[in-house]
Amino acid sequence: MSLMRFTNTLLAKASYHRIGRFFSTIKTNHEPQFPGATSHYIETPKLTMPTEMTPIPIYRVIDSAGAILDSSQDPNLSKEIIQKMFRDMVLLNTMDKILYESQRQGRISFYMTNYGEEASHIGSAAALEQRDLIYGQYREAGVLVWRGFKISQFIDQCYGNVDDAGRGKQMPVHYGSKELNFVTISSPLATQMPQAVGAAYAIKRKNNDTCVACYFGEGAASEGDAHAAFNFAATLDCPVILFCRNNGFAISTPSCEQYKGDGIAGRGPAYGIATIRVDGTDIFAVYNATKLAREYVLKNNKPVLIEAMSYRISHHSTSDDSSAYRSADEVEIWNSERHPISRLKNYMISKGIFNESEENTFVNNVRKKVLKQISESEKKLKPNWKEMFEDVYHDMPNHLKEQMKELEEHIATHRDAYPLKNFKN
């Protein structure tokens, strides 16, 4: 194309757009033309009250007795998958009980249980593909159980011994697994959220039928990072499932003091994000919602916000005593008929696929495995103390080199003051 023809084409296009804009102004001059909102005019001032908004409903599939409420919503999973779901929840619950006690006995420094949220973890993990990248907060150990993280890997991490992938650099429960596409947990709340959205943006550019799932608590959603994540996910059209575990508490702060709007789900439409709220103690509802979200996210290259409603049955962590801020009766209701494991068990009984003695044997075997692993992990050496300086930066910066040298000299002079025999040479 000659330069002149090219210039003429450009000019023609430009005037076409100008004329188009002119006509659209004429056609709609009674409609607002502001670039920042699509709406209509009113002539009487009116405060929009939060109470006028209908709360986003909570999707469920089974009732507390385990009966399917609408047969069209039965995910019709095979007996094997349902049994894996049940056993993974039981394994998580059993491991939690023992590791919690082991902290109380002074064997590990810290622990966080997952009681009451087992169905949110396992139901969502089952609906994702193994290649999907997970960013967790810290209370999502069930996702790792589903993906095949071994009991030994959980316990070695809690002991921070030589076989902990993080070499004892982090507190217990800060798991991570490159093989299982699970990004290592980081304590500062909500930092995983913008990172997950950035990873989803990169994945979109690769276009390889993979999405990101980012878990976070309703308390973490009050962080500024959560806003950045929601807004970038929406404006950059990122294939990310933003999975909020709303368990009613952020340590001692109940959700009624955490926000005044319609929970976390209520924020989704305001950010322009497709949203679903689900009963997080109903494993089939979580499964269906996550499947739906995954399909939508990949088909449209857009985010979905899931808010899974549950109740944190345990104390926040071993550093908390929740009896100071809530009643034992309230906790007991969630620990009995509303418990996600009993709900799935009721379903299995109604379908004739629950074998009491087989399941008791399963729990006993898990208990034995966990106890055996604890005694093995406890005996393993701690990593060489120098390893705390390594694997943080690709190239060790000078200030760390200096600190390592200082520590080396200090230990050489005060060998007797340190239990060096417990550390790898």
Ligand SMILES: Cc1ncc(C[n+]2csc(CCOP(=O)(O)OP(=O)(O)O)c2C)c(N)n1
């Ligand atoms: C930036 C930051 N502020 C405070 C804390 C301390 N903290 C750890 S967990 C937690 C509560 C988080 O609650 P939520 O997000 O609802 O998760 P849940 O513990 O209920 O699973 C707080 C305040 C932190 N880790 N990071």
Ligand SMILES: [Mg+2]
């Ligand atoms: Mg919470």
